[in-house]
Amino acid sequence: MFTILLGTLCLSLLVSIGETAKCSAKSGDISARWQVVDSELTVEVTTNNIGNNEWSAVGFGPDMSDLNVVIFQVVDFKPSVVTGTTQGYGAPTLDASPSVTLQSLNYNSNTLVARFARAVGSLSTCQTWNFVTDGAIEDGSIGYHNAAPHSVEICADKCTRKIFS
Numbered sequence: 001m002f003t004i005l006l007g008t009l010c011l012s013l014l015v016s017i018g019e020t021a022k023c024s025a026k027s028g029d030i031s032a033r034w035q036v037v038d039s040e041l042t043v044e045v046t047t048n049n050i051g052n053n054e055w056s057a058v059g060f061g062p063d064m065s066d067l068n069v070v071i072f073q074v075v076d077f078k079p080s081v082v083t084g085t086t087q088g089y090g091a092p093t094l095d096a097s098p099s100v101t102l103q104s105l106n107y108n109s110n111t112l113v114a115r116f117a118r119a120v121g122s123l124s125t126c127q128t129w130n131f132v133t134d135g136a137i138e139d140g141s142i143g144y145h146n147a148a149p150h151s152v153e154i155c156a157d158k159c160t161r162k163i164f165s
Contacts, residue, residue, distance in 0.1 A: 030150070
C-alpha cells in the first residue's frame with residue numbers, strides 16, 4: 001500500500017512539475033507566451049501603449065550585444081515585423097527578409113499583437129530573452145530604446161503544451 005501511495009505521489013509531483021514550465025513572461029507594457037511543437041517555436045508578443053513611429057522587440061541572447069532580434073514596429077500607423085542581429089550596443093543590422101514566419105499581426109488602440117514561428121534551433125536550451133519597449137522610429141530607422149530591457153531566462157523546450165492553433 002505504501003509503495004502504491006509513494007508511486008502515486010511521485011507521479012503527481014512529476015505531472016505538476018511538467019505543468020509549471022515557465023511559458024509566459026510579462027514586464028510593464030510587454031508580455032509574451034510561447035510553445036514548442038514539432039521542433040517549431042511559436043511566440044506571441046503583446047505590446048501595450050505602442051504609438052505611431054515606435055517599436056518594441058524581443059532579443060535572444062545573454063546580453064544586449066550579439067542578439068538575434070525580432071522587432072515589432074508601427075510606422076505611419078501600419079504594424080510590421082522585421083528581424084536582425086546586433087553587434088555591440090548599436091542599432092541592429094536588419095535582415096533582407098524576416099528570419100521568422102509571421103503568423104498574425106494586429107494593431108488596434110495602441111496595442112500590437114504579433115505571433116511568429118521559427119525553428120527552435122539554438123533556443124532548444126535555456127537562453128536569455130530580452131524584452132524591450134519604448135523605442136522610437138527616427139527618420140524611418142530604429143532608434144534607441146528609452147527603458148532598460150527586461151531579461152528572463154527561458155527554457156522554451158519545456159513548453160510543449162499546445163496553446164496556439
